Amino acid sequence: MHFPDSSPRASLYYDYQIYPFRRPPELNGDTLQHKVVIIGAGPVGLVTALDLARYGIPSVLIEADVQVSQGSRAIVFTRRSMEILQQVGVTDRMLEKVLPWRCGNSFYRGERVFRMEAPYDEDDRFQPMNNLQQQYLEEYLVDQVLAEPLIDLRWGTKVIAIDNQPDGVQLTLDTPEGEYQLHSDWLVAADGAKSTIRGMLGPRMEGDSYTGNFVIADIKINIDLPTERLAYFDPEWNPGNTILMHREPEGIWRLDYQLPEGETAEEALAPESLNKRIQAQLDMIGVDAPWEMDWCSVYSARAMTLPDYLHDRVLFTGDAAHMLPIFGVRGANTGWQDCHNMAWKLAFAIKGWAPEHLLASYSQERVTAAREIIDEASKSTRFMTPPDRGFRLLRDATLSLSLTQPFVRPLFHWRTSRAHDYLDSVLNCMRDDNAEFSAGPVKGAPLQNIRLGDDDYLFDRLGASIYLLYFSDQAELPMALTLLKDAVTRSGVPFEVVQISRKPLASQSHQVIHDPIGHMHQRYDASEGTSYLVRPDQHVSARWKQFDNGDLLTAMKRLINLS
Structure with missing residues (x-):
């Protein structure tokens, strides 16, 4: 039987809540046919359920854990994401806590060599970027879901088998009280980069994995710096590598720093390694203040996508459909554009307002978007983490020239996440002006x-x-x-x-x-x-x-x- 950890996660600033497992009707012998089952109650799965509910579509939302995610994880939410999140009713709560910003800075050898300012005008309701730790956003979304009668959120439930047929999906689920079968017309896989559904069904991603690994560290510290993206290239304490810094609510700062080649995650997350490197970064920028570690992890940059997001009755979305480098805040922001695109099409197909093959346009539009994003993100990733000696020579030459030659400084542009234009969509009218x-x-x-x-x-x-x-x-x-x-x-x-x-x-x-x-x-x-x-x-x-x-x-x- 599946027994998720029910001990609240430790944090210096966030109180984790345990959402208890509740016995579903299927464990009592009921056989129900559901319209939609969504796997994964992360940011993308939660928004998908809420978006479907706007059209009157009920869903069952399955989550193996019993609490929201640990650590800051996704922290930067774009204007387009805020517009999508407004549709599902959480932006008012977000605006009470987010730290908005517009500018990104790149530093080399103690000098700022590039400053990017995102566009903003009088018509914009939301700032270009908004910093908020992922667990807060998930909390707001969970509260919205629990208030929505059309959504059945089932915590502590793990998928252990799937049978995907042309007319529906059957899942075998494991819980603290045993296994049961769940039947659905449609299944949405929103279960992240390590998608269980993708692993069971077997579709393979296309693209690249990069060798560079990064540590993410959330520290509690008082730093008198503005809420802007700070990128430091080739510092003395981490030669050849890159460090990013972001301010978060509740006195938290996020540091992302690249590891030397060959260093393992276990070595990087050892307390002595973390303390030494974080203190070296603070010393380099002239910060002399006490700090405490809240959370840390290791990630690697990937730029990959499934070639098709529709597999019979299973739709892939978010990181289950694609894995994108975080440089340019693309993960959750891209995932929400996925599910916002998918939700109305799935709802129209279920309601009979459009034929089911409308859903093929979801895959066409979002796979095209992912490939364009991967092309853009790969440029940023190759600059942040050069994959070979040739790219490193070019990057290092750019760094050196940036101190005296303004024309090379735009190469530091980090190509932030953007709202995708479906210019070649099959849904676009051919006869217009x-x-x-x-x-x-x-x-x-x-x-x-x-x-x-x-x-x-x-x-x-x-x-x-x-x-x-x-x-x-x-x-x-x-x-x-x-x-x-x-x-x-x-x-x-x-x-x-x-x-x-x-x-x-x-x-x-x-x-x-x-x-x-x-x-x-x-x-x-x-x-x-x-x-x-x-x-x-x-x-x-x-x-x-x-x-x-x-x-x-x-x-x-x-x-x-x-x-």
Whole structure:
């Protein structure tokens, strides 16, 4: 029988809660057929369950452990991630604790040789980067899940066998009270880089593993430095290697430092090794303050992806689908884009609003995204951890030249995680005016979040639905649009029209955004009749300079019918 450790993890700043195992109905002999089972109650699995619940889809969420993850792990959450997390209801709690930031700094031989400032403007609700330890985020997500009646979160439950068939999945699960069978129409593998489901089903990842290993260490210390990314190259105490530092809430600083080739994890995590190296880094930056170790671990950089995220009735997402270097904060941030893309498509297929082969577009879009991210991340990884002598010579030459030659300094750019644009998606409409726009989100890109008032933004108005953003000052919608909207709504498909008007208008049939000075019109390059068709994950499917009902109908069919 599976007996997870029920002793709360030790921490200098976080109180770990034990979530008890509760006997499921299957252990009493009930045979139930579930719509969706999700394996892994980490950040990606929790968000997947919450996102599905927005569409009325129930799920069973399986977690082998009985407490949230240990240590800071994922700590930097991007603006796009915050927009996704807003949809599942946790950003208000996050904003009470996160440390936002915009700038990253690279140092060599005591000099700052590069400073990157992420874009930010008046329309941005969230800062480009937000630091928060992963266990806090998981706590907020777990609380949200426990308040959602459509989600059955089962702690202390381990997958020991899987039978994946074209019409469903059967799992064998082990618990403190014995084994039982679980039946589901669909299974989502969100069980991380060491995915049990991936191991059982056997799909192999493509890509590279890098030889460099890093120690992650969370220390409690008072350092009077701003909340910015700090990267130190080739320090005297760790020659040829790299050190990263991040400020975290609760007086915690995160240090990531590269290990010499050949050193084992056991050697690196020995107390004398940790103390010596961390103190050397603090001495180098002139910090003379007492500190305590909270948590530490070792990781290696990988840039790999499954070639297909859909295997019969199993969908892979997050680190179970791909393993990305942390340089550029890509792990959880990429995983949330995965599950936000997948959730609406899985929900539409289950509800019968679209054919099941809509899910093939999840794999197509997100595998393409992963491969592009891997290409970008590999450049950063080769700079941070040169894989061979040739790359090291180039990196060292760049470091040396950076002290006197400004033209090489942009090579320090760490290519941070970004919102992916599905420019070649099969869901994009072929008949639109995308090329005629001079501004606004392109076809395949996520919407721009526009400030509508003091504390009111465009994404506050969007939910689990397909949307048509319709720019018009007319008091009534075109009759053809009204008829189409009513017909789609009667079919059950969630579809809403949001009218953006320079004039104050009222409507009982649809939402109206008042844009008195034309700010949103300008940002979206919109005039009377301009329209944007938007997917439930906020990505643009098509855009037209002038509304045309036939083109909209064609785009809708391509988006959810694919026939």
